[in-house]
Amino acid sequence: AQSVAQPEDQVNVAEGNPLTVKCTYSVSGNPYLFWYVQYPNRGLQFLLKYITGDNLVKGSYGFEAEFNKSQTSFHLKKPSALVSDSALYFCAVRDGTGGGNKLTFGTGTQLKVEL
Amino acid sequence: DTGVSQNPRHKITKRGQNVTFRCDPISEHNRLYWYRQTLGQGPEFLTYFQNEAQLEKSRLLSDRFSAERPKGSFSTLEIQRTEQGDSAMYLCASRSPGQGWSPLHFGNGTRLTVT
Numbered sequence: 646a647q648s649v650a651q652p653e654d655q656v657n658v659a660e661g662n663p664l665t666v667k668c669t670y671s672v673s674g675n676p677y678l679f680w681y682v683q684y685p686n687r688g689l690q691f692l693l694k695y696i697t698g699d700n701l702v703k704g705s706y707g708f709e710a711e712f713n714k715s716q717t718s719f720h721l722k723k724p725s726a727l728v729s730d731s732a733l734y735f736c737a738v739r740d741g742t743g744g745g746n747k748l749t750f751g752t753g754t755q756l757k758v759e760l
Numbered sequence: 761d762t763g764v765s766q767n768p769r770h771k772i773t774k775r776g777q778n779v780t781f782r783c784d785p786i787s788e789h790n791r792l793y794w795y796r797q798t799l800g801q802g803p804e805f806l807t808y809f810q811n812e813a814q815l816e817k818s819r820l821l822s823d824r825f826s827a828e829r830p831k832g833s834f835s836t837l838e839i840q841r842t843e844q845g846d847s848a849m850y851l852c853a854s855r856s857p858g859q860g861w862s863p864l865h866f867g868n869g870t871r872l873t874v875t
Contacts, residue, residue: 677861688764688851688866689803696861735802739861746816747793748864750802 647672647740651751658726658758666721666754668736677739678719679748680710682732689735695719706730726758762786764867766852772873773842780838781870785854792835793864794827795851796820803851809835842874 649670658664670676677696681689693704700712710721721734733755737748765784773779785792790811795803806825808816811832821827824842829835839846849871853864 679863681866686868686871688766688853688868689864691863691865694861694863737802740805746791746808746810747805749805752800752802 647738647749649678649736649738649749649751651734651736651754653754654752655755655757658756660728660758660760661725664723664726664730664756664758666734666736666756668719668721668751669717670719670736670738671717672738676712676717676719678710678712679737679739680704680708680719680721681735681737681750683735683753684732692721692734726756728758728760731756731758764852764854764865766850766867766870768870769868770871770873772875775844775874776841778838778840779842779872780836781850781852781872783835783837783852783854783867785834785852786856786865789854789856789865790832791855791857792829793853793855794835794837795853797849797851797869798847806837806850839872842872844874847872847874 679694680692683689693702695702695712703709733753735753736751740747740749767782792809794806797803807827809829824840827837849869851869853866855864856862
């Protein structure tokens with residue numbers, strides 16, 4: 646079965662510094678990978694996806710993610726963090742079982758950006 | 761694009777009562793999902809509709825849970841004989857048809873508290 650792991654429950658970074666939120670995946674077949682962000686008491690917002698093509702994917706709000714097949718990773722990055730980036734971030738993989746119609750989410754990483 | 765709408769935002773109910781939630785997807789989206797999210801966890805898949813057909817149900821969805829999508833537009837999720845373990849955020853998401861794997865668009869969820 647497909648799965649994603651987010652090894653860090655929380656990441657702290659100073660505003661203006663680069664940030665990385667880690668994600669590793671396990672899939673059979675080609676991975677479809679996604680990042681979502683969740684603000685308190687809100688639903689999830691789509692940031693970016695990788696299906697095929699360039700390993701570096703650019704998304705919303707200046708975020709990007711690097712797909713690394715050999716390391717089975719899909720880390721989320723941003724060159725310069727903002728306080729407003731503080732939120733809960735979820736990595737997700739398309740689940741190929743049962744028709745491949747759903748996403749399986751990781752447990753989330755809380756990002757805290759401090760002044 | 762008015763987004764995915766979920767009602768109510770909050771629901772408090774006593775154990776043993778029945779509750780029903782509604783989701784209005786983005787109008788041109790024919791695919792609709794229900795997920796459940798508990799504190800500190802990522803969203804867990806419950807069920808998936810393509811148009812009016814319920815094509816996939818999670819094993820998490822006990823017999824007390826039922827979902828419908830009459831006419832392929834809005835959807836309802838009903839929980840019968842609620843239990844305290846049903847307390848969670850219930851998220852609805854929709855996505856558009858077509859080539860590639862379009863991202864899920866989430867509503868802001870319905871938070872259920874069972875007392």
